[in-house]
Amino acid sequence: MSITKTSTSSDIAPSDITPLDTRAHLLAIGYQLIAQKGFTAVGIKQILDTAGVPKGSFYHYFASKEAFGEAIINHYFTKYKNRLETIGAQDISAQQKIYDYFQSWYDTQQNGCDHEKCLVVKLSAEVADMSEPMRKVLYAGYQQTISWLAEQIKAGWADNSVPKLDNIAAESMAKRWYFAWLGASLIAKISQTNTPLAEVWQMTTTEMGR
Incomplete structure (x- = not known):
């Protein structure tokens, strides 16, 4: 295509x-x-x-470079939300929606083409202690994505496309996956290898029943 x-x-x-x-x-x-x-x-x-x-x-x-950075992050997460909504609107199983989301993350976080990589990964450690407004807008963006993932997990439980583990809430599972992917993306940058992403990809697909 x-x-x-x-x-x-x-x-x-x-x-x-x-x-x-x-x-x-x-x-x-x-x-x-x-x-x-x-x-x-x-x-x-x-x-x-x-x-x-x-x-x-x-x-x-x-008003300042900090305000500019805050606006960039807000703009990034607005577009990111639109992408999540596009995935969510597809007539496919909840499991497939989650799979497509992490497949996109895996593809864009591999070596090369820096401007395509997740802005969250680039800025999280850098600005967390530098700028409170930028930290807050990054955190809000995290929560936006985690909430979307939790909704898809619940939908996956409802349509039986995602295995339900005992005593684990959807929000907790969403956080575990998101935090694991964020950490793997940071380590991939440090190590200059795709191994961390491959490991977390295998973990996630297994847990979602693929």
Whole structure:
């Protein structure tokens, strides 16, 4: 199946940007740079130079770099929520929805293509002690995903596509899986191997009855 690439705000030349596009363009450029290099390594000047946007425009939309980072994370989780809703709306078993979600995580967290990797993995350890607003919005994003997973697990119990373990709540199982995947993704970055992801993938698929 061929996929036609559609343009994004990050593909737009600076001369083509209208005032209404500027905030979205800055967020897209900021996301790519921060996903590649980390929050502290990227300065406002680099963001502005890459985006082709004057300094005054940046501060029109964002009071500080911290506020910019918070907006990027919020924007990321808004899109992430839409992706979860798309998976959830499919006419397939709950087990298959969970499988598809973690399959996507496995595929995007393997070596290469940094800007495709999970922003949560990149920023979690970096900003947790640096910025309370950014920490809070990351935590809210975690909870959003864990809640979605718990809903799918409950649905899997209801349609008998996911095995139900004794004395384990759906929320607890969702947390275990999410925390395991987040940890494996961090270790994969440190080790520069996909082994941690392969291990947690095997664990998760076994527990979901695959």
